[in-house]
Amino acid sequence: SAVISQKPSRDICQRGTSLTIQCQVDSQVTMMFWYRQQPGQSLTLIATANQGSEATYESGFVIDKFPISRPNLTFSTLTVSNMSPEDSSIYLCSVCCPGTGGTEAFFGQGTRLTVV
């Protein structure tokens, strides 16, 4: 199993500013994933963060808006840049699924972001 610590748990930010969300895992993992969950919606994958390489972004998400760092196998950050009210969401980091037999995805508790 994996325990994920994510912070901050919530924040209220001014439009035009940036927020960096941190995700710490208690074990080494190859891939970490960042999701966005807009109010009342499902989880949408933003990007996959691999240690030692550039993050891979899903359609509709770009590095300039959501830069990701992955300095080691237990830590990652997601920055939400130049925020607007449309960025108000819950952001979750996750580790999952090595693809060799199937394991559950573990989630951080999420960061509830409100942009005003």
Add this chain to the structure above:
Amino acid sequence: QQPVQSPQAVILREGEDAVINCSSSKALYSVHWYRQKHGEAPVFLMILLKGGEQKGHDKISASFNEKKQQSSLYLTASQLSYSGTYFCGTEGSNAGGTSYGKLTFGQGTILTVHP
């Protein structure tokens, strides 16, 4: 590609049963089921890997059809604690038959259990 979940919402009384379906247009590597309560992170329920597989614990079980394109979650004798939003998360297969290691979630099914 996002899997399709149905129904969108279910309202039950304690003790009643419910079925939630999850469908994909392509064969999947696996299907995961999660429950999320308001303001909390999703909680893992179970994972299915094999076509024709059925598994479960307590009064919650799930199946994965032979073609690995459809899964159903069965909630029997529902309890108040079952209330929440249920998501299926699917892993696609790559050309090598393994997964990409990322989940695509359905749109969710809101389950409400009343006393």
